[in-house]
Amino acid sequence: MILAPPSNRGSVLIVVLWVTFGLVSMALYFAHTTSLNLRTADNRVAASSAQLAIDGAVRYLTNILATAETPGALPDPITYRSDGAPVGDATFWIVGRSLTTSSGSTPTTPVFGLTDETSRINLNTATAEMLQWLPRMTPQLAAAIVDWRDSDSTASEGGAEDDLYLRLPMPYRCKNSPFESVEELRLVYGMTSEILYGEDSNLNGVLDPNENDGDESPPADNRDGRLDPGLIEYTTVWSYQPTTTGDGSNRVDLASNDNQALATLLQEKLSTDRANAILRQLGNPATGFRSVLEFYIRSQMTAAELALIETNVMVAGTNSLAGLINVNTAPEPVLACIPGIGTERAPSLVARRASNDPRTPSIAWVTEILDTEQAIEAGPYLTGHSYQFTADIVGVGHHDRGFRRSRYVCDLAGATPRIAARRDLTDRGWPLGAPLRAQRLLALQNRR
Secondary structure, eight states, X not given: OOOOOHHHHHHHHHXXXXXXXXXXXXXXXXXXXXXXXXXXXXXXXXXXXXXXXXXXXXXXXXXXXXXXXSTTSOOOGGGSOOSSEEETTEEEXXXXXXXXXXXXXXXXXXXXXXXXXXXXXXXXXXXHHHHTTSTTOOHHHHHHHHHHHSSSOOOOTTOOOXXXXXXXXXXXXXXXXXXXXXXXXXXXXXXXXXXXXXXXXXXXXXXXXXXXXXTSSSSOOOOSSSOOOOGGGTEESOOBOOSBOTTSOBOEETTSSXXXXXXHHHHHHSOHHHHHHHHHHHOSSOXXXXXXXXXXXHHTOOHHHHHHHGGGEEOOSTTTTBSOEETTTOOHXXXXXXXXXXXXXXXXXXXXXXXXXTTSOOSGGGGGTSOHHHHHHHGGGEESOOOEEEEXXXXXXXXXXXXXXXXXXXXXXXXXXXXXXXXXXXXXXXXSOHHHHHHHHHHHHXXX
């Protein structure tokens, strides 16, 4: 047996060690790559589960709205699951808004439930005077909003048309047609992200730590301990009322001269004697009503009687059924924009409606706060019923991975519910607050 010289044995050992090291490195590399691929696949599965949970939540909520015991009313959150609802290994939440929050106060924890689109000012119907009362608004910006949606090319006082838009660094034309989304406001001359979104960077209605730290982290805020949510919180393009009732029959137009249709409705819902008494009170012909609220005042009906016929009557006209604001759900800053209400009486309305029965939505109670002249002035802008609702849905998959968030607008004004709009809000970040996230992480650790 011939052995390798001692000087060569060390070289062979070094070669073997390098080969072994290379093989181990390759094994570790492929193992790490496989682990990353597995983790990526797991995250994709979690994201798919989260999206499927959101899709399931949409079907669930559409059914809740379609079968609601009180059509036209914002469903009470205690009647459906909106907070941490499990769907298999996934979970969903519905980010909502509080109806009792007054101007100047800020919720400290997220509110869960559906949001009423009719509680907001419609960008396509509101006057410049109404828009001026919104937070952060200026007369010039309000005029520019109206110019953006109108059909002419003549700038209103302080407004903006093509001559201004075409002089921008990246020029474009004024749209001169209705808004299709609230986010379209960003194209209006004079609008900024700060005005549109305010301090509420994740659009959850809660003052998060990064929204109350000055310039330390985005967004810019004044560190006053109060949330300024921006215009997006108070505006919509989706609010309108149907011209038919739930059974498909036409609603009685109080602005027409059809006293017979009104008499028939009153006799059907009340009684012949009571119908005749109401018609005598109104005079003949019973016309000239500018709103359902004015009809209620002039008829001297009781609130209970109005509740029986309120969804069967309307005041028709150009855009009169679009943009009505639900006085039962609108926040104080929106109510303050309505003629006849203003900043002086809006807080009283918010405080008073807290005692209302949500199962009997109506506008009759407004006359307890407003005098006759104020109520008649506010009437053309008010309703007590809603037909468009927003579901801002957050979903996570197994182990709280795969975060997804989407906002849906459900329209109930037609024969069947439909999804009128969808917008992905995932890039807005986690909207449920740090305490909930910490709580769920702790629960996940305890399960392992």
